[in-house]
Amino acid sequence: MELTETVVEKRAEKPKLLSSRTLPALLAARAARNGNQPLFSDGSTEWSGADALEIASRRAGALAAHGVKRGDHVALLCGNRIEFMEMVLGCGWLGAVVVPINTASRGPQLEHILRNSGARLLVAEAQLVDVVHALPARDLPLEHIWLIDEPAAHSLPPRYETSAFPPPAESIPAAKLENGDALAVLYTSGTSGLSKGVICPHAQFYWWGYNTSHDLGVVAGDILYTCLPLFHTNALNSFFQALLNDAQLVVGRRFSASGFFDALVTTRATITFVLGAMVPILLGRPVAANERGHRVRVALAPGVPGHFQEEFTARCGIALIDGYGSTETNAVIGGVASARRPGYMGKLAQGFEARVVDEHDEPVPDGEPGELVLRANEPFSFANGYLGMAAETVKAWRNLWFHTGDRVIREADGYFRFVDRQKDAIRRRGENISSYEVEQVLLSHPSVETAAVFGVKSTLAEDEVMAVIGLRDGEALEPLDLVRYCEPRLPYFAVPRYLDFEQELPKTENGKIQKFKLRETGVTVTTWDLETSGYRLKRH
Missing domain, CATH: 3.30.300.30 (ANL, C-terminal domain)
Structure with missing residues (x-):
């Protein structure tokens, strides 16, 4: 399709490659380059690049004062709010590893995550902490909970030592980190079986920001808006898109079909993020004036059915870019808006290799379905494996390729089309x-x-x-x-x-x-x- 007047594609130059791809290095570079411009907001609190640098060093100081050391895992049960990113920055600065937990986790799944992660400290919203106290009285590594907000009067009796979320402490120097050091452990959705803790290094998030922002055309001054949960890769890596490109990320608490376009207008967003199910839900609502009252030119929209893409762009003036990436990998398949082809994920991005293979890992011809397997040319742009699950790691990365479990078709011209999950x-x-x-x-x-x-x-x-x-x-x-x-x-x-x-x-x-x-x-x-x-x- 031809892009409408509202959809103006920006051809952004990829940011200059940095040799140090750790979060402290990226924060320092942003503060030195463009320190006074907004970087992050949760709608009530806003940080500039300089603010984020200070927050990282001072939150790291509070963690260190509590006894958290480099390499320790810190669990986080929190929605899209400023404290979430404060913990990510503080852990990244200290060299600790943040473990964001899906706020819907309950019972055996939550118990598994807390046990598997080995976290001794949990930072949790007061409204969510009862699900932790309700767990069976089994031996967990958890010792202490930092509580965001005041607990409700009807809360369950605390099973673990609990204190209020402490204020930032004195700044401490950044840890001397390598690109392959872990920044986060992100747990898979748990759509089948036990959730796997994906060990995500600092450089993986750097490459997420680097590659995705190129496809979206992120430039200095852009405002990125997401209402997707920060405990998943999609939203968390959007912070790195803003960080690398002198843009700002604004997060909403959650997706609301009735309030989505209002949020785009209010935040003055220029780029946004949606998932497959969100687009048909939005299209199912009556046409409203605010669908065209926004400034958004493009949205990252993985998994949106092809027949909805054209309708959404024509109605709302937002180009939708499909793509492929997973918690274990990166933005490996996609492309800019003008290269999109409805029903296709896009083409392989520079810096990655892909094959479509049969059950014996032998490549299949173009046009035939098979499992998508991937590997990266840049070090640490993929995850380091699954925490405490050596056999699962070896199985997924067998023959030196990451096996996605997704069936796809590669066309002769290089476009990839999703078919289904192997197990489906x-x-x-x-x-x-x-x-x-x-x-x-x-x-x-x-x-x-x-x-x-x-x-x-x-x-x-x-x-x-x-x-x-x-x-x-x-x-x-x-x-x-x-x-x-x-x-x-x-x-x-x-x-x-x-x-x-x-x-x-x-x-x-x-x-x-x-x-x-x-x-x-x-x-x-x-x-x-x-x-x-x-x-x-x-x-x-």
């Missing part, structure tokens, strides 16, 4: 079915807001296709009508046999549908079954 592939009637491709057809129906497709076992020892559907507000849809909609758009063997309609699908805090929960529920007495409906699909 469905085998039916001797055919391989992409759950992702079935989901795209379901999502294209005007009444459908969300959809999850997965395989359930049949009596024939193969898979049957099941879909759980969430409808747009005020919409109604008969199962057979949805089947008839799918029939001309899918091979007959890929049309879902089973359909369930739910008001709310289980999701992680980052908006990913937790299919493992849907698989566990499977077919119930309320599930609609095509085979018992009397309707017969046409084989075409």
Whole structure:
């Protein structure tokens, strides 16, 4: 498509490469280069580059006074607020490792993260700390909690020594760090199995900021707005985009469909960040004036279905850039706005290698699906492995390639297209079915807001296709009508046999549908079954 007048692509030069890619070095360089300009805001408190440098050194001083040393892990249970970034900067300055925890974590998952991380100090919002005190009385490394805000009167009795979040202390010198030293341990979403703690070095975040900001065209003076959670890579690395390019990052507390465009207007944002599910939700709302009252020219939008990209840009004046990256890797596939191709993630970025391989790690020809495997040319631009999970690390990085677990197709011209997760592939009637491709057809129906497709076992020892559907507000849809909609758009063997309609699908805090929960529920007495409906699909 041609970019609209609102969507003006900026061709930013990549920032000058720095030999020291640690957070203290990047903060010092920003303060020396552009210290008085805004760098970060949570909507109530704003830091300049010089402020951030001071905050880092003084928060590190408070951590050191508490006995935290270089290499120690500090857990963080906190939403998008100034204290979150204060802890990231303080740990990075001291050489400690910050462990952000998904604020939705509960029970066994939270217990696993606290045990696996080995954190003795937890910094937590008062409204969230009860989930820690509610854990079973088992031996955890946790000893002390710094509490942000006053606890509610009805809070559970504290199981661990607790004190108020201390004020910044006297500045201390930055630790002498290497690019490969760990800055954070980020836990995977836990969509299946135990969450894995991904050990992310300082240089990995540098390269996230360096590569992503080039695709987005970040320039000095830009205002980046994200309402995605800072405990995930997508939002956290946006801070480094601002840091490297003399821009500012503003964070919102959470995504609100009704308030999203208001936030863009209020913050005067020029760049924003969305995920796949957010765009159809926004498009499902009535057209409003503020959809064009903002200054945003481009959004990083991984996972947005191709048929929504053109509609969103035409309606809201924001170019959407797809791409590929994971907590373990970096911004490895993407491209600038003018090179986008709806339905494709983009092309391989400079500095990385990619292959599409079969189950034996042998490359498959262009145009055929296989697993995406990756490696980086620059040292420490990928994660260092999984914390305390040596076998999982070796498995993921076998044959010196990181195995993503994602099935993709590489076209002859170098564009990559996502097919599905390896574990989401469905085998039916001797055919391989992409759950992702079935989901795209379901999502294209005007009444459908969300959809999850997965395989359930049949009596024939193969898979049957099941879909759980969430409808747009005020919409109604008969199962057979949805089947008839799918029939001309899918091979007959890929049309879902089973359909369930739910008001709310289980999701992680980052908006990913937790299919493992849907698989566990499977077919119930309320599930609609095509085979018992009397309707017969046409084989075409």
